[in-house]
Amino acid sequence: MSDKKPSGVHGAPRGRRDVELGKRGELRAHQFLQSATEVFLEKGYRNARLADIVARAGGSLATLYRVFGDKEGLVHAIMDESxxxxxEGLDLLRDPALPPEQALYAATERMVTEILSPARIVCHRIVIADGLDFPALRDWFFDHGIAPVEERLTEYFARGKESGRLILESPRIAADRFYMMVFGGTILRSLNGTVSAADIGLVQAQTREAVSIFLRGVLPRRDLTADEG
Structure with a gap:
């Protein structure tokens, strides 16, 4: 997380182009994205070639250009889907009937599943490991994929503070600390291959424990006591 706010300066994604595709074309587009994700994971974004992706997905280079434009268009489409x-995990925080200890557990379980997906690992490797080499991709992902998450978490913690459900000073700082505490380690380990989607059960358990530790610092004492009981 960072102090950056959505600026919109990097514009809309250059991903999927607005072209009409039949059923077969949609299947081919899906195959292009799946194969691109695999190739980016194996070779890295810099070394991946469109020819490698087409060879794995089938179809033609002309079709790939028509639907996605180029390699950058493919990765933008992968980022956009992720x-x-x-x-969708953050959407679970919209239900005002759910207390924080239920809403945050449910949301983070869904969110960490996406963090361990091949598509998200591709995104993180590009923006974190190769961000200096591809600043436009890095900044677009931060503007559209990270900053909005921070804003939505900030709004959620602000509502919790206003209602008395959460005791905290700064919703924005709480959002930043929550994201890094709950997801930071998993993101780093997914980048170096220490964990993957195959470890989802263990990682979800670790995530739940991290949420529990966070809640101990922000729940009113009466709620914390009841939750422990």
Missing amino acids: IRSFG
């Missing part, structure tokens, strides 16, 4: 999937 951002939407990650946001």
Whole structure:
């Protein structure tokens, strides 16, 4: 997380182009994205070639250009899908009936599943490991994939503070600390291959424990006592 706010300066994603595709074309587009994800994981974004992706997916280079434009268009499409999937976890925080100890557990379980997905690992490797070499991709992902998460978490913690459900000074600082505490280690380990989607059960248990530790610092004492009981 960072102090950056969504600026919009990097514009809309250059991913999937607005072209009409039949059923077969949609299947081919999906195969291109799946194969691109695999190739990016194996070779890295810099060394991946469109020819490698087409050879694995089938179809033609002309079709790939028509649907995605180029390699950058492919990775933008991968990022865009991952951002939407990650946001589905945040959607669980919208239910005002759920207390924080239920809402945060449910949301983070969904979010960490996406963090361990091949698509998200590709995104993180590009923006974290190769961010200096590909600043436009890095900044677009931070503007559209990270900053909005921080804003939504900040809004959630602000509502919790206002309602008295959470005791904290700064919702924005709480959002930043929550994200790094709950997801930071998993992101780093997924980058170096220490954990993957095959370890989802263990990672979800670790995530739940991290949420529990965070809640001990922000829940009113009466709620914490009841939760422990």
